[in-house]
Amino acid sequence: MxxxxxxxxxxxxxxxxxxxxxxxxxxxxxxxxxxxxxxxxxxxxxxxxxxxxxxxxxxxxxxxxxxxxxxxxxxxxxxxxxxxxxxxxxxxxxxxxxxxxxxxxxxxxxxxxxxxxxxxxxxxxxxxxxxxxxxxxxxxxxxxxxxxxxKPIGFELLPEKFTIPQLQILYESIFQKKLDDRNFRKKVLSFDLLIKLDEKDKSTSKKGAFLYRFDYRKYKKLEKSGFNFVL
Amino acid sequence: MxxxxxxxxxxxxxxxxxxxxxxxxxxxxxxxxxxxxxxxxxxxxxxxxxxxxxxxxxxxxxxxxxxxxxxxxxxxxxxxxxxxxxxxxxxxxxxxxxxxxxxxxxxxxxxxxxxxxxxxxxxxxxxxxxxxxxxxxxxxxxxxxxxxxxKPIGFELLPEKFTIPQLQILYESIFQKKLDDRNFRKKVLSFDLLIKLDEKDKSTSKKGAFLYRFDYRKYKKLEKSGFNFVL
DNA sequence: TCAAAAGTGTTGTACGTACACCCATGA
DNA sequence: TCATGGGTGTACGTACAACACTTTTGA
Structure with a gap:
């Protein structure tokens, strides 16, 4: 019993x-x-x-x-x-x-x-x-x-260097909805967790998009506060 | 293998x-x-x-x-x-x-x-x-x-009839921090999920506080959208 | 009458959202 | 030169945060 x-x-x-x-x-x-x-x-x-x-x-x-x-x-x-x-x-x-x-x-x-x-x-x-x-x-x-x-979980799915449009497409594909480019970029950059590189990825456009790296170190410090990546 | x-x-x-x-x-x-x-x-x-x-x-x-x-x-x-x-x-x-x-x-x-x-x-x-x-x-x-x-999870912990100050104390005790009474009340009522009763609970004050019931039916409809009860 | 808790409103700020145009480049 | 995707700024509304006083009533 x-x-x-x-x-x-x-x-x-x-x-x-x-x-x-x-x-x-x-x-x-x-x-x-x-x-x-x-x-x-x-x-x-x-x-x-x-x-x-x-x-x-x-x-x-x-x-x-x-x-x-x-x-x-x-x-x-x-x-x-x-x-x-x-x-x-x-x-x-x-x-x-x-x-x-x-x-x-x-x-x-x-x-x-x-x-x-x-x-x-x-x-x-x-x-x-x-x-x-x-x-x-x-x-x-x-x-x-x-x-x-x-959480900025999406970075786990991207290569180490990625462009903001790539990141956006990933989020769109997770949430199955279109996100506004301007707002997405603004928000993602506002966390100040992306390091802009001097390289461009020209595989998807003639102009080319800047590559970024994720700043894990800074992220760890902010981890507790939480994020909101969806617009 | x-x-x-x-x-x-x-x-x-x-x-x-x-x-x-x-x-x-x-x-x-x-x-x-x-x-x-x-x-x-x-x-x-x-x-x-x-x-x-x-x-x-x-x-x-x-x-x-x-x-x-x-x-x-x-x-x-x-x-x-x-x-x-x-x-x-x-x-x-x-x-x-x-x-x-x-x-x-x-x-x-x-x-x-x-x-x-x-x-x-x-x-x-x-x-x-x-x-x-x-x-x-x-x-x-x-x-x-x-x-x-x-989620309005706190209602699971309270008796069926409860007052807003009681609900606030519960949230304060979950989060271990003081919440502003005016903002708490405003927010809780804004979800429109509480049904005000005609009774008062006078056990904690001379004036007495109105008792409320949680509206489960309405809640079920809104469940997907999510809540934010913390101020 | 007073102590003690219940109840109420306003204002500034921050953030999300909606939206339209210029830029750089290779073909 | 033009088509394609990359990149930028502003205005509005909503929601949160901060804040102080009045009301009720039993002792």
Whole structure:
């Protein structure tokens, strides 16, 4: 009747973690998925995931699978939500801790991704995924939007040097709405967290757009106060 | 090497849930804790918690223990964070999903609380708790503050009928700072979610303060847009 | 009658929003 | 020279912050 009377007499449960891996490429937000290798639903699209082993935390398990698939370490990773419905996985009783990751899509190891049968899909071209993975994605997107309005989270998705129009397109693609260029630029610069470089990116226009770097040092100091990047 | 090659060959793990139960009483925010009944740390203060059983989700496990301790159902409950460090519990490898709950402190079943050796502590008089439970509380408080600025979460903690000064004291106690009465009242009323009653509460002043009810119906309609209750 | 809490309004400032034109350049 | 995307400034409205006095009533 009482709780925690003893550690014995309680079931142990399979614990997994699934990662919603966001990347930004060709002006659209993408998600990394792969073809599941075990029954049930073998061969169907799935988020990349892992079981949590004895000697690792949930975060470590997630970083392990991220490294396997992309070759990247030090990825931005944020816990999303626990999915624990008894019937969520028809293969076995298994709870999953969903986390979302933001990666610089051009940094990853392409061979490694393809070697694992993984593929990037644009948000609006996502296939149906196994189990509750589509729910996880939609929850992650809500969360990402929330977070992106308060923290300059978008920089995790861009290359180290980027232009303001690029940043704007990223935010437009996260929020699925057009933002006003003048106001966007004004606001982004007002935080004084971008360092203007002497280089221009001429790949998208003849005039060229100045490249910027994000000032992580200054950011850390301001972190507590919060941001609002959406106009 | 690959992930999820099979459901077998992966460890099963003890899964628990711990609840940070907030209540508001005598003008201060309180937390419900109880004396742990199992080794290690038997007899020390602990958050109320539960192991997750085979046939229930994490949320169900939490509601089960909340019901045991307070006799209440339909409590506001929000997932906080997963604590999964390999060494977090010296009794056994066990991950815990922390959740916080908001209850109307006068609604609960006092006999039930005391029967379980549980006790309410004011936030600033909290004893040291077992394991990582003090961390859980501090994370929960951060979360509660975040949430309280965007959602009218405070109503979960007050009795059904309450006065505006009461509501203000609650927010002051959550944020640990004085708020301006005039601005607070103005803002709270501006959402148009409070229904003024014909009764007054004279327990705290000779003049008496009008009682209000929260308009849940109207709230549900506005929910998506978000709020900002802090001035 | 007075102490103690409830209740009320105004004004300055900061920030968000809406909006239109010039600039630089390569083709 | 012109088409294309990059870059700039202003005016308005809304929302927050700061601030002091009047009202009610039981003791």
């Amino acid at each position: 009482d709780t925690k009377i003893s550690y014995t007499g309680h079931p142990k449960i399979l614990v997994a973690t699934d990662c919603i891996v966001f990347g930004f490429d060709e002006g659209v937000l993408k998600i990394l998925v792969f073809k599941r290798r075990i029954e049930p639903f073998k061969g169907e699209w799935s988020l990349i995931g892992n079981f949590v082993e004895e000697e690792e935390s949930v975060t470590e398990a997630a970083r392990r699978v991220l490294y396997q698939f992309t070759g990247l370490e030090n990825i931005f990773l944020k816990e999303l939500k626990v999915y624990s419905d008894v019937k969520r996985d028809s293969g076995a009783r298994c709870i999953s801790i969903a986390q979302y990751a933001l990666i610089r899509i051009h940094d990853y190891d392409k061979g490694q991704v393809e070697g694992h049968g993984a593929k990037w899909f644009a948000m609006n071209e996502l296939p149906g995924l196994v189990l509750d993975h589509n729910n996880m994605i939609s929850d992650a997107l809500d969360h990402l939007r929330q977070k992106a309005t308060r | 690959d992930t999820k090659i099979s459901y077998t060959g992966h460890p099963k793990i003890l899964v628990a849930t711990d609840c940070i139960v907030f209540g508001f009483d005598e003008g201060v925010l309180k937390i419900l804790v109880f004396k742990r009944r199992i080794e290690p740390f038997k007899g020390e203060w602990s958050l109320i918690g539960n192991f997750v059983e085979e046939e229930e989700s994490v949320t169900e496990a939490a509601r089960r223990v909340l019901y045991q301790f307070t006799g209440l159902e339909n409590i506001f409950l929000k997932e906080l964070k997963v604590y999964s460090d390999v060494k977090r519990d010296s009794g056994a490898r066990c991950i815990s999903i922390a959740q916080y709950a908001l209850i109307r402190i006068h609604d609960y079943d006092k006999g039930q609380v005391e029967g379980h050796g549980a006790k309410w502590f004011a936030m600033n008089e909290l004893p040291g708790l077992v394991l990582d439970h003090n961390n859980m509380i501090s994370d929960a408080l951060d979360h509660l503050r975040q949430k309280a600025t965007r």
